[in-house]
Amino acid sequence: MSEQRMRTDQDQGQDQGQGQSHSQGQEQSPRRTEQPRVVIVGAGMAGVQTAVALREKGYGGPVTLIGAEPHPPYDRPPLSKAVLLGQAAGSAFDIDFEGLTVDLRLGLEVTGLRASARELDTPAGPVPYDILVIATGAEPVPLPGTEDLAxxxxxxxLDDAERLRPILEQRQEIVVVGxxxxxxxxxxxxxxxxxxVTVVEAADAPFAGALPAEVAAPMADWYAESxxxxxxxxxxxxxxxxxxxxxxxxxxxADAVVVGIGARPATGWLAGSGIALGPDGSVTADERLRTSLPEVYAVGDCAxxxxxxxxxxxxxxHWDNALQGPRTVAAQVIGETEQVYDPVPYFWSEQFGRFVQYAGHHEFADTLVWRGDPAGAAWSVVWLRGEVLVGLLAVGRPRDLAQGRKLIDTGARLDRERAADPAVPLRKAVV
Structure with missing residues (x-):
């Protein structure tokens, strides 16, 4: 596999002091005479933001960012929108890696981790680390039996979007699975x-597993409208x-078939490394995003x-998790070990002319409250546990989302009757 590398002065800041990090159940490593080498595996949002956060917090030691793709690091949300439609050539991050003195190694696949030697295995040879950040994201789940069908x-x-762009330009007949x-x-x-376009879904409504059927059912009409x-x-x-x-x-x-049936953590390369993985394949980080191995962190979709x-x-x-988590990792690396990671999950989606936003986690809510008519252009749903707001879905109601996200963060209690009135701002439904 080809390797593209940006050389930087890795000796900068070597004598400025000692970086610190901790691991689950591990004692602090012996004192070093120079700042440790931080290696980040994964050049998506989580990996890139980890490198940026380290520099923003004043970390002066060597930082290496490894990406499996040959492209400069890029943002993913535009791939299903502007890039796919040919309205943008790409979505590269506007980040000066050379100015940040980040050693950027692209087109380099990491195939294994040898924790005892503190080395990563790659086709170009071993890459040593003192502190490792795993940010390899997630990979889409393929439709069984179709992996080799062109x-x-x-x-x-980005390569996926580039392959799909001419299909859209030719206005072909497409089946979407999921x-x-x-x-x-x-x-x-x-x-x-x-x-x-024909969309095939095994469940009884779209967004199965993500939203309750009663909330997702009205969203099915959006397909026919489009x-x-x-x-x-x-x-x-x-x-x-x-x-x-x-x-x-x-x-x-079907001239073409597009599969969107889910994603799983991209952690296969960690097999045999000794790092603890959950039944879903994720790296099981702790509240400070430390893993089961000393001075190894995990962040983003893989953790x-x-x-x-x-x-x-x-x-x-989701994108926001990959943006927020790196700040916690960077804090741990520089010794701000009191910082923990417990965000209010947030994501958004642009579909069928609507802006859909979600905040919180509704899994254990006991009450669902509608705000507005789901047949209309703008409505929202709030989930309560007792009286406490724990989740919110907003369609075309960004103010609901902005207020609701803050109220979830503070554990606010809502009056159900006022919360059900879409004319009442959520902050005024607080009891």
Missing amino acids: HVHLLRT AGWIGAEFATAARTAGCV GAELLTHARVAGVEPGTVVLADGRQLP SFPSTRYGERLLVH
Whole structure:
């Protein structure tokens, strides 16, 4: 695999003092005479922001950022929007890595971790580290049996978007498997381009597993409004050239198939490393994003963390998590060990002409309160546990989201009747 490398002066700041970090159940490492080498694996949002946060906090030791893709580090949300539609050539981060003295190594795949030697295995040879940050993100789940079919696509990387762009330009007939967030965003772009779009979903409503069916059901109408066809209770039995075959025997014409059935932590390269992984494949970080190995941290889509706020371990596959978590990691590295990570999860999606935002975690809520008519252009839903606001979904109501996110963070209690009135600002529903 090719390797692109930006050389920097790694001796800068070597004598400025000692960086510190800690690990679950581990004693602090012996004192060093120079600042430790920080190596970050993964050049997506989480990895890039970790490097930036370290420099913003004054860390002067050597920082290496390793990315498996050959492209300069880029933001992912535009891939399903402007990049896919040809409205932007790319979405590279506007960051001066050379100015930050970050050693950027691109097109380099990390294949293993040898913790006893504090080395990473790569095709270009071992990469030593003193402090390691795992930020390898998530990878899309493929549709079984279709991995080698040229007309079946995933949408996760810049190369994926580039392969899909001409399909949209040619206005081909497309079947999307999965009516989750990625499926909805791709269907939106494909309809904007004038493609014939059919979305196949095994559940009884879109966003299965992410939202309760009663909340997701009204969102199914958005597909028909856009000109896309949504088939629920529909399972894919097989994919043939030009056709998707459903379990009930129906055959759907398909010049291309786009799969959006979920993502899983990209942690396969950690097999045999001794690092603790959860049943979902995530690196099980603690409340300070430390892993089970000494001076190894994990952040972003590949890491789960315990939430005191919600009383369970969370695995959050969203942009804001990859933006916020690095600040905690950087704090640990420079010795600000009192900082813990317990955010209010947040994400957004642009689909079918609507801006959808979500904050919190509604899994253990006992009350759902509607704010507005879900058949309208703007409405929201709040989830309460007792009287405490724990989650909120806002469609075209950004003020609800902004206020609700702050109220979730403070554990505010709401009056249900006032919360149900869309004319009443959420902050005025606090009791």
